[in-house]
Amino acid sequence: MSNSKLYKGSLSTIILQLLFKEDKMYGYEITQRVKELTKGELNITEGALYPALHKLEAEGLLEVEMKKVDNRLRKYYKLTQKGTTESVSKLEELERFMQTMNGLIDPKPSLG
Amino acid sequence: MKKASQEQLERLFQFTNQHFVDYYDVQLELVDHLANAIEEQWQENPEKDFETALQEEFKKFGVFGFLEVVEARQIAMQKRYYQLMWKEAKEFLKLPKVFMTAACFMIIFTMITTIPNGIFILAAFLLPLIVVFFSTLISKRKKEKAILKNNNRKPYLLESLILQAGQVGSYIGFPIQVFIFIPDHLMSNFWVGIIYGALLTGFGLVFHITLFLLPRKRDEILREAYPELKWQQV
Structure with a gap:
């Protein structure tokens, strides 16, 4: 994906978070939403997105719903119960990581 | 908004066939993705040629084309x-x-x-x-x-x-x-x-x-x- 390798490890978290907020989305919609939310800063490539979606589906975190739209079938992804729980814990994990990185990069001067 | 026609969708199925996507479920998802992306390009430039737009979208899948998508799907389904x-x-x-x-x-x-x-x-x-x-x-x-x-x-x-x-x-x-x-x-x-x-x-x-x-x-x-x-x- 992306302009930066730093985002790579967070792809599953990003997908789970989007689905947590949006209920159900299809692959192309996810790529576009990320681009829109990050104002083009983060660009999820197709070659990374679908493998990640399929992996999450195999792990039982996502389930699939098909809809007929414009003469073709569209595959929507939704969080399962397990996926909802996982999205919360993944977000906490990411927040802890960001705090740690913040502490490392910009340590507050100690008073001691 | 200009939409992909039935013939163009069939061309997309054929295109995935030519690029070693041997499974119908993977084809379905890729065809919808490519069609969405091409339609998005048409929003900015409605006159753009279908084949040119398709090649541009295919490039975004990287050097391995659809291979990574197929492989990930294989692992998921094997599981x-x-x-x-x-x-x-x-x-x-x-x-x-x-x-x-x-x-x-x-x-x-x-x-x-x-x-x-x-x-x-x-x-x-x-x-x-x-x-x-x-x-x-x-x-x-x-x-x-x-x-x-x-x-x-x-x-x-x-x-x-x-x-x-x-x-x-x-x-x-x-x-x-x-x-x-x-x-x-x-x-x-x-x-x-x-x-x-x-x-x-x-x-x-x-x-x-x-x-x-x-x-x-x-x-x-x-x-x-x-x-x-x-x-x-x-």
């Missing part, structure tokens, strides 16, 4: 197939089927430990079984291929796994190999009986599940894995 196998196998460890499993184990164990040259008699039984396994597999595949041809579509990935008996055929030589590695003086040993009895029973179960049970439930399994099948013929 699902193994889960289905395990679900069936568990039935053979519960009442009432556990009696069949235990009987199978006891027959093999008794043959190895008490009947002189029992292990060779077993091996002699195994060989025709293996032949039956492959011939059944081949005839089933032929029949299914004809059905797919009639329906004019590629197989679904899970359907393909069911057809190939989850590729367990590649391990079929294993029970025979085990004979080769047992030293002569251990041929009727108690522990060889236990281990080999368990192994052969396990293999028997795997073949029974992959070759008969799962293909019998094919439609039910596919409808659960692919909700879109309600619009299509299996």
Whole structure:
């Protein structure tokens, strides 16, 4: 994906978070939403997105719903119960990581 | 907003075919993705040529094209197939089927430990079984291929796994190999009986599940894995 390798490890978290907020989305919609939310800063490539979606589906975190739209079938992804729980814990994990990185990069001067 | 026509959608199916996407479920998802992306390009430039837009979108998949997507899907579906196998196998460890499993184990164990040259008699039984396994597999595949041809579509990935008996055929030589590695003086040993009895029973179960049970439930399994099948013929 992306302009930066730093985002790579967070792809599953990003997908789970989007689905947590949006209920159900299809692959192309996810790529576009990320681009829109990050104002083009983060660009999820197709070659990374679908493998990640399929992996999450195999792990039982996502389930699939098909809809007929414009003469073709569209595959929507939704969080399962397990996926909802996982999205919360993944977000906490990411927040802890960001705090740690913040502490490392910009340590507050100690008073001691 | 300009939309992809039926012919253009068919061209997209053909395009995924040409780029080694051999499964209908993966094709469906990629066709919708490409069509969305092309339509997005048309929003900015409605005159843009369909083929040019398609090539631009394909490039975004990177140097391996659709390969990574197909591979990830294969891993995911293989996992699902193994889960289905395990679900069936568990039935053979519960009442009432556990009696069949235990009987199978006891027959093999008794043959190895008490009947002189029992292990060779077993091996002699195994060989025709293996032949039956492959011939059944081949005839089933032929029949299914004809059905797919009639329906004019590629197989679904899970359907393909069911057809190939989850590729367990590649391990079929294993029970025979085990004979080769047992030293002569251990041929009727108690522990060889236990281990080999368990192994052969396990293999028997795997073949029974992959070759008969799962293909019998094919439609039910596919409808659960692919909700879109309600619009299509299996």
